[in-house]
Structures are given as C-alpha cells and as structure tokens.
Amino acid sequence: MGFSNLKIPKLCEFCQKPFEAKTVATRFCSKxxxxxxxxxxxQLAKEIEAKKTLLENSVSKIAELQTRPYISVSEAEMLFGISKNTIHRLIKSKKIPAINLGERLTRVSKIDIEQMFTAVEITAKSEEIPEKPNFEVGNCYTISEISSKFYADPGTVTNLIKRNKIPTKKVGSFVYVPKNLIDKIFDGK
Known part of the structure; x- marks a missing residue:
C-alpha cells in the first residue's frame, strides 16, 4: 500500500486546530x-454512571423520609433544599417547632416545614392599557409651561418625565409632553 499525496484541510475534533489530513477518514491532528x-x-461516562447511582440511592432515602413525621436537620436540608443555617435560624425564631433529643439529635416536624412552603395564590393585576400620547396642538405642554404652571424647576420637571417614562416629542428646541399624563402626575394619580 502506497502513500497518498492527498492533503485535505480539516479541523481536529479535539483541539479544533486546522491540519492537513492524508485520508478522508482522519479526525485528529495527532495521536x-x-x-x-x-x-x-x-471520564464523562463514569460521571454519568456515578450520577445515576447517586440518584437511585437518593430516591429510596427520600421515599423513606416521606413516611416519617419527624426528620433531622440534615434530612430536612436534603428534602426541602434549605440550608442547615436557615433551618436552625427558623428553629431559634420559633417559626418551626423542634425537639432536641440530645447533642446533635434535633428533630423537626416535616408537616410544619411543608406548611411554610404551601402555594400562595397571587392575584393577577389587571394590566392597564397605556393611553396613546396625543401630541396635537393644544394637547401638549412644553417644559417651561409645566414649570410655570406647577411652580417646579425645569430640571425637576425633566427628571420627573424621565422617571415616569412619559413620552416626549421634540420639535426644534421645544420638548412637548402630553397634558393628560402631566396632569395625572401633578394631581397625584
């Protein structure tokens, strides 16, 4: 079998460096x-296998914990995903009742912790449809008109407009702001 004179430009699958392959099947730049x-x-296959065995062991332990009314602090940490410090803080503030059976044998009621994490219904806020700004003549103020009408500094008015995200329209050197939006702000609505 002879040597090939082919020089196929390829990228190494490991280091992503370009190299010239002598065969079509070559995948790497070096051994x-x-x-x-x-x-x-x-290594990745070993890590995946280790995760699977850990998950299988955890499932059996979690199933056992579900049947017991009192659990240790470390078991509560695993079951609910709360740190030990947080659980001890809740015990100290008497938000969770605990029983101390001896040194490092603190037990907490699983039911009490579950009640802390019950679903709370959040009422949906009705989204107000924002009014379209009306920039017609007579329906707008300039910055100087706003400051003179409401006795406010022009800088304060400009900051107020930015803070409340009020749309503006600049024509020449004048900045126009819709009257209805400014009146709502200064009326306290």
Missing part, C-alpha cells in the same frame, strides 16, 4: 489528540 478525546469520553 495525542485522539487519546485525549478517548480519555475524556470515558
């Missing part, structure tokens, strides 16, 4: 990259 990718894939 080093090929071995590194193989080791990485074996």
């Amino acid at each position: 080093y990259c090929s071995e590194k990718l193989g080791k990485r894939q074996k």
